[in-house]
Amino acid sequence: LKAAALRVLERDGYHKMRIADVTREAGVAQGLFYHYFKDLKSLTLEVLTEYAQASADVDRIERDVPRGDWYARIYAYNLMVVRSYARRPGVMRCLLQLADEDEAFSGMLRENYRDQLMWLVDVMPKLFPDVRFKKHQALMVVYSIAGVGEGLVREYFINESKTLRAAELDEAQMAELLSTCFYRALFLEHPDSKQLKYTRNLAAMARVH
């Protein structure tokens, strides 16, 4: 039923989904639903929570990242985000809708998000000792930069803006773009061109005085 619900959420969205849709998709009798779930909302919450937590699995994301390779690490995270949006835009929209309606679910998502940023926040003072961050400043900087590409992926994958779709980026290119922008804001330099394809030419994007 949960796998079926994920497919129905992707196709029809949260507000349109009915219990009969889920049981039909799963190929089981409608009565069986109440054997496992109280109502549609509790099923949805369970399915989306599992989906969100699977996407945020840090160990899996960092598995192939070489130690000390910051660009590769940032890219791994962005690729995970881009994939979630590219492959399940309908589910991602449901996630945002439900976050707006359900306090506990919203809290869980925001905590996931914060946990992912916190490892970077914690390492900032060691990474940039000369900065002498003011109180809470590293936290604010990381949250600010983490917004890179947020509107873009929503507009590109969920709203399917025609203007943006004209660029025809694949998942790897989109992840590279987001990672490059993030890396530039964080390190004040362009990532090593050996690691780049789509954004290599952007190294020349720099102020000339």
Added chain:
Amino acid sequence: LKAAALRVLERDGYHKMRIADVTREAGVAQGLFYHYFKDLKSLTLEVLTEYAQASADVDRIERDVPRGDWYARIYAYNLMVVRSYARRPGVMRCLLQLADEDEAFSGMLRENYRDQLMWLVDVMPKLFPDVRFKKHQALMVVYSIAGVGEGLVREYFINESKTLRAAELDEAQMAELLSTCFYRALFLEHPDSKQLKYTRNLAAMARVH
């Protein structure tokens, strides 16, 4: 009635607002409502559309920006956004909710947003001639960087996250932070320290090899 509706939206939110709340807030008889509006949704749409468009008034935003001062221009836009969230977080939440429910309203907001970014997209090839942007690449870069701080202002002003609130930033500091991050990603340099207060120390935030 419109000014009253804006106050009620800020206080109670869109889903809780009733017609009686608006007429009471405006100090008029309830019957008068239908003299001016078809229903609550059309009033809300009108009020929020006016609010969104007033906030996006380019001429007003750019009024005090010296010619060629990129940082000042970026700051002026960010200050406008930060103010909208800081002063009317409830209204901003309604705006996001309604955008999710109403296709036409969502289209209007997204077009406003695109128009604000387009002047920068158009100027990118002149600003960075050495880059030789690939097709649509300038558009994607600007959209990507424009996400800076998006999650932060939502989390800080709408969700009032305790973790973030501990930083106690005022409107000017928040706008400065967003502008600095945006400027770094765009120009690959830190803004001139003469223009900075809160983020001056972040100039030392740079990769050491």
